């Protein structure tokens with residue numbers, strides 16, 4: 207098993223380039239299945255969730271050819287309905303985008319129940335509601351571990367009302383309705399930049415989607431044959447960028463984070479400034495300057511444009527090192543505080559009551575052997591380790607590699623004393 211070792215206490219200086227956004231890349235990769243023609247997807251992060259998604263598409267007959275370190279050509283011409291091995295689909299959450307994409311392409315779909323970060327129970331009722339509203343019959347077989355959707359008549363555009371704001375179900379509704387007869391309206395849609403990126407990709411291929419980025423998305427169905435291939439570059443990863451911004455604020459230093467869309471980072475930048483760091487925006491970069499001295503704050507996570515839940519564990523580390531008492535409320539997931547026990551082993555003072563954590567700042571965190579309990583929690587452990595005395599070992603690195611490309615080299619290039627060890631090395 208791989209570990210990441212960090213000798214803490216080094217300030218960070220230089221620049222960190224940001225990769226394409228995992229959570230934008232995944233829907234676009236699955237959407238390529240609907241398109242008749244070759245799609246060249248650029249600025250892809252080659253992280254594990256993306257690589258598993260390529261294997262899932264290959265299992266249904268799609269050709270995926272790597273063109274460069276960050277781009278692939280996806281050709282779905284010979285795709286056909288086929289069983290995807292459950293050991294593949296169970297590995298990641300985004301495998302459920304195959305349902306929306308297969309419905310659009312074949313009017314039937316089947317996939318194993320999705321996996322992904324298990325910080326809490328992750329329901330899929332709104333995905334099912336969207337498919338059923340559009341005319342599909344959905345069967346969940348818990349024993350077989352599969353979800354199946356069939357279309358007895360045809361996929362028909364309709365108004366889909368979401369009971370809660372959900373990124374995944376918004377994306378699945380867009381995928382399933384892009385070639386439906388007539389018009390679909392998604393009400394209470396998620397407004398995340400990755401929802402907009404999917405709409406832009408599909409529109410570039412000939413779809414007719416308006417309103418992405420607002421809470422009402424309108425989709426005029428087009429014939430599947432009319433969707434043509436294109437070349438498309440994925441947007442930069444705002445959560446990867448935010449993670450490095452938090453790392454610099456905590457460890458101290460002066461780092462320019464490049465290849466970003468500063469607008470997507472506004473809530474993160476504002477919180478870092480509240481806590482005492484300096485954030486200087488340019489057209490495609492943000493520079494973070496910090497002496498490592500942080501002030502307490504209060505955060506509640508919310509759907510975009512609110513403060514991202516995927517930045518919650520990283521900001522908890524900042525709160526652990528800030529003077530005074532901070533409050534952190536998880537407003538998206540039922541529970542996302544499993545990692546708190548790991549931080550406590552490093553000397554953090556945190557109490558959790560339901561969805562609220564109270565964090566009392568300490569002068570120093572100390573080294574320990576800690577686990578990445580999920581992807582973002584793992585990134586938080588690395589930030590804590592950068593600020594801790596002596597050497598911290600972070601285990602279960604495969605969870606971090608699901609979503610962070612080259613995290614060790616990106617941090618060591620700005621002066622962190624960080625390296626990975628494979629089982630054979632220790």
Ligand code: EPZ
Pocket residue numbers: 229232299300323327328329330331332333334370371372373374375396515516538539540581582609
């Ligand atoms: C996406 O998950 C991201 N994953 C998550 O990031 C992120 O935390 C989440 O959006 C919220 O921003 C991917 O994009 C692959 P949701 P998703 O549907 O789509 C409830 C990471 O670290 N809900 O927006 O699965 C749900 O319980 C990952 O990269 C229902 O009630 O999240 C939650 O409370 C972790 N019924 C809320 O909606 C449903 O059918 C938001 O979930 C679906 C969701």
